[in-house]
Amino acid sequence: MEAILLAAVVLALVCLGLGLRVYAVERSLRRAARQLEEQARSGSTARILMAAPNAAAEDLLGQVNRLLELRQADEARYQERERELRRQIANVSHDLRTPLTSILGYLQLLEGDTLTAQERGEYLTIIEGRARALQSLITSFYDLSRLEGGEYPLKREQVDLYSVLSSLLAAFYGDLEQAGFEVSVELQEGLPAVWGDSGGVLRVFTNLIRNAMDHGSGRLEIRLYRERDSVVSSFTNDAGGLTQEDAEHVFERFFTSNKNRTGRNTGLGLAIVKALVGQMGHQVSAFLREGRFTIAVRWKVPK
Secondary structure, three states, X not given: OHHHHHHHHHHHHHHHHHHHHHHHHHHHXXXXXXXXXXXXXXXXXXXXXXXXXXXXXXXXXXXXXXXXXXXXXXXXXXXXXXXXXXXXXXXXXXXXXXXXXXXXXXXXXXXXXXXXHHHHHXXXXXXXXXXXXXXXXXXXXXXXXXXXXOXXXXXXXXXXXXXXXXXXXXXXXXXXXXXXXXXXXXXXXOOOOEEEOHHHHHHHHHHHHHHHHHHOEEEEEEEEEEEOOEEEEXXXXXXXXXXXXXXXXXXXXXXXXXXXXXXXXXXXXXXXXXXXXXXXXXXXXXXXXXXXXXXXXXXXOOO
């Protein structure tokens, strides 16, 4: 009889302990549910805490907390994209407004009755130049968006870098001299062809030369040479106003080292260079050393 009573007491204590345990776990889960509800209302992503220890429930809350962390990371990325989009829209508006304002200003001047034929011709020439600059800018916006969206057609063909660059330099030589550059060209002959798109390679070299003309000065050194398993094309110019921080961001869309934005810098030319080089399977880098700025493209040589 005593054994039966003892067993009953032990069973009752066990049931009481289990009941308290279940109650504590249920209370903790209810508390966690309230935390989730409050966070849903407030947008908070703080970790959910478990008051009473329970392995299964803690595993569940661990997964919930991981989801909350992913949500927080997604929210941070979304906010960053929103800020970047607003910045890009502001830059696009500025870059489009600058030539448009100039065009409208000269059109108003053309309405004057006291202009000579020579002045009218000069104003029309300026308007045409601004309109072409605007057309080029819009084309760059479009091309960059297509590149980033994977919609820019690129062929896979063997390209002779020496032939492309030497022909382009001959076409630009007069412009470079007129701009006052002291040009040094060193193109190694007999280099192997690389895989790429001939039009894309031409666009890369054109943008790099124009970038040097727009933002460089003094000496301009252009080299093409073999280095181990790559052919390297480098463009080096004097860049006294450029900082090391600037050099690290030159390939970003709309980046400008001129904080006041004079209208010359759009940041699109080098962004297009990076996108084109990357999609053709090669690498581009930039660095500043002793006041000399270099952009180098490493074209992989086929094995």
